[in-house]
Amino acid sequence: xxxxxxxxxxxxxxxxxxxxxxxxxxxxxxxxxxxxxxxxxxxxxxxxxxxxxxxxxxxxxxxxxxxxxxxxxxxxxxxxxxxxxxxxxxxxxxxxxxxxxxxxxxxxxxxxxxxxxxxxxxxxxxxxxxxxxxxxxxxxxxxxxxxxxxxxxxxxxxxxxxxxxxxxxxxxxxxxxxxxxxxxxxxxxxxxxxxxxxxxxxxxxxxxxxxxxxxxxxxxxxxxxxxxxxxxxxxxxxxxxxxxxxxxxxxxxxxxxxxxxxxxxxxxxxxxxxxxxxxxxxxxxxxxxxxxxxxxxxxxxxxxxxxxxxxxxxxxxxxxxxxxxxxxxxxxxxxxxxxxxxxxxxxxxxxxxxxxxxxxxxxxxxxxxxxxxxxxxxxxxxxxxx
Ligand SMILES: *Cc1c(COP(=O)(O)O)cnc(C)c1O
Numbered sequence: 001x002x003x004x005x006x007x008x009x010x011x012x013x014x015x016x017x018x019x020x021x022x023x024x025x026x027x028x029x030x031x032x033x034x035x036x037x038x039x040x041x042x043x044x045x046x047x048x049x050x051x052x053x054x055x056x057x058x059x060x061x062x063x064x065x066x067x068x069x070x071x072x073x074x075x076x077x078x079x080x081x082x083x084x085x086x087x088x089x090x091x092x093x094x095x096x097x098x099x100x101x102x103x104x105x106x107x108x109x110x111x112x113x114x115x116x117x118x119x120x121x122x123x124x125x126x127x128x129x130x131x132x133x134x135x136x137x138x139x140x141x142x143x144x145x146x147x148x149x150x151x152x153x154x155x156x157x158x159x160x161x162x163x164x165x166x167x168x169x170x171x172x173x174x175x176x177x178x179x180x181x182x183x184x185x186x187x188x189x190x191x192x193x194x195x196x197x198x199x200x201x202x203x204x205x206x207x208x209x210x211x212x213x214x215x216x217x218x219x220x221x222x223x224x225x226x227x228x229x230x231x232x233x234x235x236x237x238x239x240x241x242x243x244x245x246x247x248x249x250x251x252x253x254x255x256x257x258x259x260x261x262x263x264x265x266x267x268x269x270x271x272x273x274x275x276x277x278x279x280x281x282x283x284x285x286x287x288x289x290x291x292x293x294x295x296x297x298x299x300x301x302x303x304x305x306x307x308x309x310x311x312x313x314x315x316x317x318x319x320x321x322x323x324x325x326x327x328x329x330x331x332x333x334x335x336x337x338x339x340x341x342x343x344x345x346x347x348x349x350x351x352x353x354x355x356x357x358x359x360x361x362x363x364x365x366x367x368x369x370x371x372x373x374x375x376x377x378x379x380x381x382x383x384x385x386x
Contacts, residue, residue: 018292019382019384024342027345034277034278036278043269049268052269054269055275056268060074063279069233070233073242073245074227076227076271081213081229082193084241084244087244088210093115096116096117096152097117098119099352100121101122105349106193119363120361139159139180143184145184161187161189162189165193168318168319169195169316171198171315175200190206193220195214211234212230221285222285225271245262245264300323318381322348334377335347
């Protein structure tokens, strides 16, 4: 495209130099540089390949240690971690769940699995995550506190939960959101699928809400092929989460008794083995990603490109670095040129209120999400080749 400004062309050259590759550069590819193969073979040799096994226990212990949460429950993927988090948060048929329209579809799918209704509230431009101001404004206009809960005056439904997503690893304004949810008698759940290693102050994302859900999908910072994890400090929910994700079987030496409808949401030991090996390398991966973000930041500053940075007082894992182009035309010209020349870039997801399943959902003003939608482009962010 001839109308692509020179600085964006220079950025593509910079990306090629950064990754030292003349071939295709993916947005985010996994690196297996540690004990992955050793642990995988060990898991096979143990014959515990399914959902019971030492690596599952170890993975949960590792996640408790990493996040500081008291309970960690491994699941087969991040979507199921979110779904179970909503179940544990008490979201039921006919409830409403407030969330941001700028997210991966899994956030809304998990709400829909509970036959609950998503309600869309705007994000902040800098964090791309749920805006406390927008949430407060929505609740002041539509919310009603009664019977110890929060209700939507325009629909009469209960607002059972609020789900914030830490977009691309950038921590949202989580402390303010916690406070608003407390004031309004509703529960905060964190979709921390993208934010392993991301902190607010010294505290790990995913541990501010009642529950937090992580993903270990192949494109995430830490991957085990497919996997997820729920974290919580609530003892009852921690126990119930483990129980419900393991078919609600009452422990017994030989008897099969399930005390309610449970789920087979367990993470296989094979995947957990990979996850354990990957978590051992988390700090090196985070350091590499921070270094890459620093290089992008400097390049963008020197070339008049807007780089989306972490907010002061927070630590992003820089899962996917993002730039803000000047608008839809410039965005599309950059996407066209980069993808056409083998440098993978992506726009942000189509906003959730535009998807057929969620067009009917109630929503507040979504100016920031729409502003970001026409500007954000994610650029290659893998840990760099050795
Ligand atoms: C990846 C992701 C999920 C889902 O995780 P899976 O492990 O792919 O099921 C959920 N929410 C967000 C925001 C994600 O990026």
